[in-house]
Structures are given as C-alpha cells and as structure tokens.
Amino acid sequence: MGMVRAVVTAAMTTPETKRVERDDQQELVDTTLEELTPLYRQMLAIRRLEEACAKAYSQGKIGGFLHLIIGQEAVCVGAIAALEEKDYVVATYREHGHAYAKGVPARPILAELWGKKTGLVKGLGGSMHLFDKSKNFLGGYGIVGGHVPIGAGAAFASKYRGDGAVTLCFFGEGASTIGGFAEGIALAALWKLPIVFICENNQYSMGTPLYRSLAVEDVSMRALAHGMPRDRFDGDDVVKVKRRIAEAVERARTTGEPTLVEVITYRFRGHSMSDPGLYRTKEEVEEWRRRDPLGRSRQRLLDLGMSEDELGALEDDVRAEIEDAVKFADESPPADEYLPYVIKE
Amino acid sequence: MAVISYREALNQAMREEMDRDPNVFIMGEEVGYYNGAYKVTQGLLQRFSERRVVDAPIAEMGFAGIGVGAAMVGLRPIIEFMTFNFSLVAIDQIVNNAAKIYQMSAGQFTVPIVFRGPSGPAVQVASQHSQSFESYYAHVPGLKVVMPSTAYDAKGLLKTAIRDENPVVFMEGETLYNTTWDVPETDEHLIPLGVADVKREGTDVTLIAWSRMVWVCLDAAKELAKQGIEAEVVDPRTLRPLDIDTLASSVRKTGRCVIVEVGWPVAGFGAEIAYQLQRLCMDSLDAPIERVCSDDVPMPYAKNLEDEVQPQVKDVVAAVRRALYLD
Numbered sequence: 263m264g265m266v267r268a269v270v271t272a273a274m275t276t277p278e279t280k281r282v283e284r285d286d287q288q289e290l291v292d293t294t295l296e297e298l299t300p301l302y303r304q305m306l307a308i309r310r311l312e313e314a315c316a317k318a319y320s321q322g323k324i325g326g327f328l329h330l331i332i333g334q335e336a337v338c339v340g341a342i343a344a345l346e347e348k349d350y351v352v353a354t355y356r357e358h359g360h361a362y363a364k365g366v367p368a369r370p371i372l373a374e375l376w377g378k379k380t381g382l383v384k385g386l387g388g389s390m391h392l393f394d395k396s397k398n399f400l401g402g403y404g405i406v407g408g409h410v411p412i413g414a415g416a417a418f419a420s421k422y423r424g425d426g427a428v429t430l431c432f433f434g435e436g437a438s439t440i441g442g443f444a445e446g447i448a449l450a451a452l453w454k455l456p457i458v459f460i461c462e463n464n465q466y467s468m469g470t471p472l473y474r475s476l477a478v479e480d481v482s483m484r485a486l487a488h489g490m491p492r493d494r495f496d497g498d499d500v501v502k503v504k505r506r507i508a509e510a511v512e513r514a515r516t517t518g519e520p521t522l523v524e525v526i527t528y529r530f531r532g533h534s535m536s537d538p539g540l541y542r543t544k545e546e547v548e549e550w551r552r553r554d555p556l557g558r559s560r561q562r563l564l565d566l567g568m569s570e571d572e573l574g575a576l577e578d579d580v581r582a583e584i585e586d587a588v589k590f591a592d593e594s595p596p597a598d599e600y601l602p603y604v605i606k607e
Numbered sequence: 608m609a610v611i612s613y614r615e616a617l618n619q620a621m622r623e624e625m626d627r628d629p630n631v632f633i634m635g636e637e638v639g640y641y642n643g644a645y646k647v648t649q650g651l652l653q654r655f656s657e658r659r660v661v662d663a664p665i666a667e668m669g670f671a672g673i674g675v676g677a678a679m680v681g682l683r684p685i686i687e688f689m690t691f692n693f694s695l696v697a698i699d700q701i702v703n704n705a706a707k708i709y710q711m712s713a714g715q716f717t718v719p720i721v722f723r724g725p726s727g728p729a730v731q732v733a734s735q736h737s738q739s740f741e742s743y744y745a746h747v748p749g750l751k752v753v754m755p756s757t758a759y760d761a762k763g764l765l766k767t768a769i770r771d772e773n774p775v776v777f778m779e780g781e782t783l784y785n786t787t788w789d790v791p792e793t794d795e796h797l798i799p800l801g802v803a804d805v806k807r808e809g810t811d812v813t814l815i816a817w818s819r820m821v822w823v824c825l826d827a828a829k830e831l832a833k834q835g836i837e838a839e840v841v842d843p844r845t846l847r848p849l850d851i852d853t854l855a856s857s858v859r860k861t862g863r864c865v866i867v868e869v870g871w872p873v874a875g876f877g878a879e880i881a882y883q884l885q886r887l888c889m890d891s892l893d894a895p896i897e898r899v900c901s902d903d904v905p906m907p908y909a910k911n912l913e914d915e916v917q918p919q920v921k922d923v924v925a926a927v928r929r930a931l932y933l934d
Contacts, residue, residue: 267758307707317707350680351678353820378867383711383712383713383715385714386710386711387711387712387713391711392707393711393712393715393716394713394715395715400679400680400716401708401711401712401716403703403704404703405699405703408672408699408700408703408704409672409704409753410672411668411670411671411672411673411675411676411700412672412673412675412676412679412704413676414669414672414673414676415672415673415674415675415676415677415678415679416675416676416677416679416683417676417678418673418677419676419677419680419681419682420680422632422682423678423681423682441668441696442668442669442672442699442700444668444669444672444875445668445669445672446669446673448664448666448669448670449663449664449666449669449670449673452664453661507912508862527738546930581878600710602714603710603712603713603714604709604748604749605708605748605749605751605773605848606717606772606773607710
C-alpha cells in the first residue's frame with residue numbers, strides 16, 4: 263500500500279489550485295449552541311442510523327448494496343442546513359444521510375432498507391433509491407454521475423417558473439470523470455441555472471485513490487472551463503460547511519449562477535459493505551478518525567457551554583429515535599406490490 | 608380536413624400543445640434559431656421565445672437528463688434528438704432515469720416527457736446514421752414507444768404523447784417528413800396510445816408494419832392485388848403499449864401474417880409480435896408467421912447496396928407468397 267498518498271494537502275496541484283489546509287490548523291467558525299445543537303443531533307442520528315444499517319446487513323435484514331456515509335456526515339448536514347424547504351436535493355446511492363437531513367424520518371428510511379411495505383418507496387428502491395416528494399428530495403441514484411443532469415433539470419424548472427428554489431446536487435469525486443457530470447455542469451453554467459454542485463470528495467472512487475483517477479486532483483477546477491464560481495474546503499466542521507454552501511446557495515438564488523463546490527471528506531468504512539478497504543493504510547484511516555466531525559462538534563458544544571448531562575440526554579434521545587425506527591422496520595409487513603407504478607394510467 | 612405534410616402535422620401538434628399548456632417546452636440541438644435540423648420546429652422560436660424553445664449544445668445526455676429533472680418537478684419537456692442515432696449517448700437518461708423514476712419513487716414522481724426525432728434509415732447516410740432503435744426502447748418497462756406512419760397519426764399521437772404522464776419515445780420516420788395526409792383542422796385531434804389502425808382492408812393475409820414500412824406494405828398490397836391476393840395492412844402505431852387485440856383479430860380473419868420492419872432481424876420487435884400472435888392465434892394460422900427485416904448488417908453507403916439491405920416491395924410480396932404456399 264505504499265502508493266497510497268497522504269491526503270489532499272499533498273495532492274498534485276497547479277498554480278491555480280485552491281489548496282485545502284488542514285482544518286485543525288484553521289480558526290474556528292463562529293457559531294452558537296442554538297445553531298450547532300440541531301446540526302450535531304442530525305449528524306449523530308445519521309451515524310446511529312448507518313450503524314443500525316450495518317448491523318442489520320450483517321443479520322441479513324438488508325440485502326443488495328449498502329453504502330454507508332459514516333465519517334462524511336458533516337457535508338450533507340451542513341450543506342442541507344443552508345437550504346429552505348422549497349429547495350431541492352438530488353443525491354447518489356450513498357444518500358441515507360441526505361434524505362434524513364432533508365427531513366425524511368428514520369422510520370421510512372430503515373423500513374425501505376428492510377424491504378418493507380412501510381418503506382419510503384414501498385420496498386421498490388432500497389438503499390440506493392430513496393425519494394420523498396413531500397420534502398423535495400429528488401432521489402438517490404445508482405448510476406455514477408447520471409443524476410447530475412437531473413439536478414440541473416430541477417434547477418432549469420426553477421428558473422423557467424421563477425420559483426426562487428435552489429437545487430443542491432451531491433456526487434462523489436469519482437463522478438467527475440464521467441459524461442453526465444461534464445454535460446450537467448456545462449449546461450448549468452451555460453444557462454445560469456440556480457444549482458450548487460457539491461463534490462463530496464472522500465478521496466476514493468470505490469478503491470481507487472484520486473491520484474490514480476484524475477490528472478488534476480482539484481475537482482473544483484472543472485468549473486474554470488465554464489466560467490463558473492467554485493469553492494474548495496475541508497468538510498470536518500459542519501458549521502463551516504453550512505456557511506460556505508450558504509454563500510453558493512445565496513449566489514444561485516439571487517443571481518441564478520451555479521457553483522461547483524468540492525468538500526474534502528473521508529468515509530471511515532469501505533465503499534460498500536462488501537469492501538474491507540484494504541487499499542488504505544490503518545494509519546491513514548486512524549488519522550481521519552481522529553478528525554471525526556462528530557467528535558469535533560461534540561467538543562465544540564461542550565466549549566460553548568453545553569453540559570455533559572445535556573449532551574447525554576440528546577444522545578439518549580437520538581438512540582431512542584433510531585431504536586424505534588429499527589423496531590418499526592422489524593415489525594412492518596413485507597413489501598407487497600410492484601406493478602402499479604410502472605406506467606401511470 | 609386539410610392535406611398537410613407529416614412535418615407540418617408535428618409542428619402543429621407542438622404549437623397547439625404549447626399554446627394550451629405553459630409547462631410544455633422544447634429543447635434540443637438547432638430547434639430554435641435554425642428552425643430544426645429537419646425544420647420540424649419551424650417558427651416555434653418566434654412564437655414562444657427562447658424561454659420555451661431552447662437551443663442546446665451537443666450534449667444529449669445532459670439535455671435529456673435536464674428534461675427528466677424538469678419533468679419530475681412539473682414541467683412537460685419535449686426533447687428533440689436531431690436523430691435517434693444520437694439518442695444512444697443519452698440512453699442512460701432514458702432507460703435508467705426517465706423510465707424508472709415513477710416506479711423507483713413508488714409513484715411519487717412522474718416523468719411526463721417526450722423524446723422525439725427522426726428514426727430509421729434515410730438515404731445514403733451510412734451505418735451510423737441509418738438505424739432503427741424502436742426495439743431497444745420497446746424493451747424497457749416504463750417507456751411508451753410511438754411510431755407514426757402518416758401525418759394524421761403523427762399529429763394525433765404527438766399531442767397525446769405530450770399530454771401523457773409517462774415518458775414517451777416518439778420516433779418519426781426520417782423519410783416521411785414530406786409525405787402528406789388528410790388531417791382534421793381541430794386542436795383536439797388526439798389519438799390514444801395503444802390503438803392500432805387498419806390502413807388497408809383485405810382478406811388473404813395480414814401485413815403488420817409501422818412507420819415507413821406501412822408505405823412499403825401499402826405498395827406491396829397493390830402489387831399483390833394484381834395477383835389476386837388481398838392484403839390487410841395493420842399499423843400498430845405504438846409498439847408500447849401494443850394493441851395486440853387488433854393485430855390478432857386481423858390474423859384470425861386472414862389466417863396468415865407477415866411482419867415487416869426496417870430494423871435488424873435479431874431480437875427485433877417483430878419477433879415479439881410473432882410470439883404473441885402464435886400464442887393467441889394458433890388455431891387460426893394456416894402458415895408460419897413470416898418476418899421481413901433489413902439484412903443483419905450495418906447499413907452500407909452505396910445506393911444499390913442500401914436498397915438491397917432494406918425491405919422492398921418485392922421482399923414483402925415474396926414473403927406473402929411464401930405464407931400462401933404459392934412459391
């Protein structure tokens with residue numbers, strides 16, 4: 263594993279590259295208990311939800327592919343916190359956290375993964391295809407990059423109608439090499455569509471590190487060819503993510519201009535449950551675990567004056583929420599229909 | 608009624624539906640200022656402005672996907688492919704997204720979108736521009752596939768397709784744009800999807816064909832009439848949904864059937880029709896169902912070879928004579 267390089271700070275750069283400094287060397291972003299508490303709660307709920315999924319997968323309750331977002335929670339939570347309810351979110355197959363952050367409750371998410379009738383999409387989609395129209399959550403998609411034009415399409419509709427909504431489109435850095443991404447961002451830039459493209463750069467497209475995927479590892483540089491604003495930063499601090507995405511959302515809402523944002527993050531687990539992650543060194547994973555966005559936000563809450571008792575109560579509340587969702591999924595009846603949704607009569 | 612061209616019929620259908628519903632818009636290469644590569648969108652930019660007639664760069668996957676996303680949140684896009692040969696670079700959007708989102712979302716999101724453009728071989732444009740992909744799209748649950756043969760059908764079916772809640776793949780005959788037909792002068796000329804049309808009545812054999820092959824079959828029927836054989840020509844008009852009942856009724860009446868398609872023979876849609884008909888009409892069939900297709904090769908450029916590859920009147924006549932055990 264000698265070819266695995268250190269993280270993005272040492273990546274191949276060009277004079278134009280936006281360097282990402284190690285976040286623990288940067289100043290803290292100002293925040294308050296009122297702002298950070300719900301963000302921490304969401305991140306923790308997503309972590310507990312993903313852990314419940316991992317357990318259920320090992321018990322055979324979840325089948326197929328299961329991609330966990332553990333380690334990356336600050337990106338979806340921070341970014342979606344910058345939105346209004348009317349705004350749209352489009353995501354990948356690693357989207358349980360995005361759905362939850364957009365307001366989808368844990369119960370129908372887990373029931374969906376369990377393949378139950380009470381699932382968010384009635385057991386027809388599973389882990390990779392969560393959709394919730396009532397939350398403007400436009401779905402989880404399984405073909406890498408294929409959903410990027412869909413995000414641009416939702417933004418096109420917002421511009422067409424003048425409804426003032428903004429779309430967030432999430433994808434991994436692995437998507438930046440495929441045509442759907444290239445065409446989606448090109449058209450959004452050309453037509454000035456109100457969308458923020460968020461590259462969740464977890465540094466591995468499945469088992470292949472960035473430096474073996476991209477000649478220039480700065481994904482945000484793809485914006486330059488289209489005259490599109492870009493941003494690039496470390497995604498461990500949920501408040502920083504929220505602030506920086508809010509700038510791009512504001513730009514989209516007021517000027518209609520899209521932005522390509524690259525957020526550096528890390529998944530603690532393999533690409534999917536079948537991946538033991540042998541392409542990464544133990545030291546590298548440990549280094550990132552030390553920077554765990556949850557641990558960092560928890561410490562920040564303590565620094566801001568929250569007591570251990572209050573934190574414990576919050577954490578108990580989250581545990582109860584996820585336990586309830588697991589119980590709900592366990593006890594729900596199996597999925598029982600698949601024909602009525604092929605063609606709308 | 609007025610005699611208009613297939614091209615004008617399509618143009619009227621879009622103009623009327625855009626007048627009727629502000630959520631309908633057109634997007635594609637050269638659809639606006641150029642007035643369409645085949646002039647099907649002639650004059651629409653002037654009438655509806657750049658907002659609703661959107662010239663797209665050469666990025667089929669991108670603009671097909673933008674159509675899907677826009678349809679999910681309430682618009683009704685018409686996505687024009689300059690030809691369906693270019694739809695292959697967008698097929699992920701059509702198959703993986705447009706066709707599946709209604710089902711993947713358990714009915715929460717519909718995708719009311721029309722993918723339209725010319726399809727089938729034209730004249731001497733060689734292998735990459737002379738293809739018939741209806742069998743590809745008809746294979747996919749969640750799509751509707753429409754293949755009009757006349758101006759009358761083109762207008763009525765396109766208007767219905769635009770109003771449909773599902774993704775519709777609307778394949779126009781590239782060599783049919785200048786053909787003419789009587790078309791009702793009403794803006795409510797709607798033909799339901801999934802209803803076949805008997806283009807010529809006959810008693811001795813059923814010819815099943817769609818798009819340009821309907822015209823070949825009508826010419827073949829004239830030729831056959833001279834030989835004392837009365838062919839019935841049935842045009843399914845939509846391959847998905849397929850009006851198998853009308854096809855089967857005709858076959859039960861004639862006892863013989865020839866299916867003519869311009870696509871390749873292997874796994875062509877005619878094979879599916881033949882399978883369904885033998886299930887439904889076994890007791891009425893007096894001969895095996897015949898198929899006439901293009902030869903199993905990429906299209907050559909030279910005119911004589913191009914003609915040789917595609918089904919011609921003489922090929923249909925020969926197949927009918929086989930079905931009647933005359934040769």
